[in-house]
Amino acid sequence: MGHPRKRSGAANESLANPSFGKYLAERVQSFFGPLIDRTIDLLATFEAGEQAAIRRFLSGVRDAAGEG
Numbered sequence: 001m002g003h004p005r006k007r008s009g010a011a012n013e014s015l016a017n018p019s020f021g022k023y024l025a026e027r028v029q030s031f032f033g034p035l036i037d038r039t040i041d042l043l044a045t046f047e048a049g050e051q052a053a054i055r056r057f058l059s060g061v062r063d064a065a066g067e068g
Helices: 022-043 048-067
Strands: none
Touching: none
16 A cells, blocks of 8 residues: 555666555545645736746756756
């Protein structure tokens, strides 16, 4: 209950995405769903140029985290 399971049938099992049960999916949605909704609502309050700067910044953070 709540633990990831490997999906079978992937060409390379070591690269298979984990499959989560319905219980865990519902828990994740109940926790992150409202946060995501509020974040989207907040982003909508910025002008297009501001949104572009935010997206560029977040992309840079994502790229920097991947280099670690």
